[in-house]
Amino acid sequence: MKAMLLNGKDVAKSVRESVKHEVEALKKENIYPGLAVVLVGEDPASKVYVRNKGRTCEKLGIFSETITLPKDVSQKELNTIIDKLNHDPKFHGILVQMPLPRQLDASEIIHRIRPEKDVDGFHPENVGRLILDEEGFQPCTPAGIMEILRYYKISLEGKHAVVVGRSNIVGKPMLNMLYQKKKDANATATICHTRTQDMGAITRTADVLIVAAGVPEFVTGDMIKPGAVVIDVGMNRVDDPSTDKGYRLTGDVKFDEASEIASAITPVPGGVGPMTIAMLMVNTVKAAKFQNR
Ligand SMILES: Nc1nc(=O)c2c([nH]1)NC[C@@H]1CN(c3ccc(C(=O)N[C@@H](CCC(=O)O)C(=O)O)cc3)C=[N+]21
Numbered sequence: 094m095k096a097m098l099l100n101g102k103d104v105a106k107s108v109r110e111s112v113k114h115e116v117e118a119l120k121k122e123n124i125y126p127g128l129a130v131v132l133v134g135e136d137p138a139s140k141v142y143v144r145n146k147g148r149t150c151e152k153l154g155i156f157s158e159t160i161t162l163p164k165d166v167s168q169k170e171l172n173t174i175i176d177k178l179n180h181d182p183k184f185h186g187i188l189v190q191m192p193l194p195r196q197l198d199a200s201e202i203i204h205r206i207r208p209e210k211d212v213d214g215f216h217p218e219n220v221g222r223l224i225l226d227e228e229g230f231q232p233c234t235p236a237g238i239m240e241i242l243r244y245y246k247i248s249l250e251g252k253h254a255v256v257v258g259r260s261n262i263v264g265k266p267m268l269n270m271l272y273q274k275k276k277d278a279n280a281t282a283t284i285c286h287t288r289t290q291d292m293g294a295i296t297r298t299a300d301v302l303i304v305a306a307g308v309p310e311f312v313t314g315d316m317i318k319p320g321a322v323v324i325d326v327g328m329n330r331v332d333d334p335s336t337d338k339g340y341r342l343t344g345d346v347k348f349d350e351a352s353e354i355a356s357a358i359t360p361v362p363g364g365v366g367p368m369t370i371a372m373l374m375v376n377t378v379k380a381a382k383f384q385n386r
Pocket residue numbers: 141142145188189190191192213233328342361362363364365366367369370
């Protein structure tokens with residue numbers, strides 16, 4: 094172990110502290126930030142995340158309600174619920190937990206949530222605003238990664254930042270945050286994906302390597318440039334009978350190899366994951382402010 098650990102729990106704690114103070118200030122103006130979380134079905138991982146979101150809201154003084162729907166809920170019923178939440182002034186933010194069961198069209202739901210309440214930053218209006226560097230909601234996971242880099246004073250200026258993975262929720266928004274012409278960004282940014290030829294040749298040129306491949310231990314030591322900063326977005330449950338829960342969490346990076354080569358690395362768990370929830374709290378407070386201007 095040579096690499097410095099980038100402790101997302103510490104960064105998330107510091108973000109939550111400042112959100113908590115903002116919430117207190119807003120309450121003095123009679124603004125009570127509120128978040129609606131919609132959970133469809135019984136996916137155990139989703140239930141854990143949703144419970145954590147509710148708990149974090151409570152700790153920060155944010156009002157939250159979880160709406161749990163049966164896994165066979167129809168698109169029409171879900172649309173009606175979204176419309177109601179869109180018009181309910183108690184809720185400044187709406188989050189529909191992904192992934193959704195097969196009968197539901199995630200894209201239709203993402204389009205339906207009012208952009209002003211889209212604290213996930215998934216609505217096309219917010220995606221456009223991100224690319225244009227306009228004020229709006231930015232997806233929590235990549236926004237959290239930018240916070241980790243800022244907290245640890247890891248400069249992106251002129252560096253080569255490589256993203257592995259082209260999802261709408263991590264890879265694409267991450268790329269766009271990295272190259273923005275602004276302080277704490279200004280990287281040269283590259284995105285790699287399943288069709289990339291000789292990916293190692295590209296990742297080995299990364300000063301900052303952000304991995305959201307969705308494949309356990311996808312990035313091996315030989316794909317990392319010595320001294321690089323490695324951000325592991327992976328969150329894979331791998332069966333492990335030797336643990337209490339019967340599984341353990343592993344990232345998209347082979348941690349033992351990577352930590353011998355990188356200068357700094359995020360662990361899994363305790364890296365990017367806690368930041369995702371912290372940034373959701375940031376976005377919820379921002380939504381409450383916007384809606385009361
Ligand atoms: N509409 C929507 N918005 C999301 O933001 C969203 C979603 N759907 N679906 C699922 C993903 C995943 N996600 C995580 C949140 C917290 C942790 C987290 O706190 N992870 C802890 C460990 C948690 C554990 O032990 O399972 C850690 O990395 O230390 C991870 C992943 C939010 N997501």
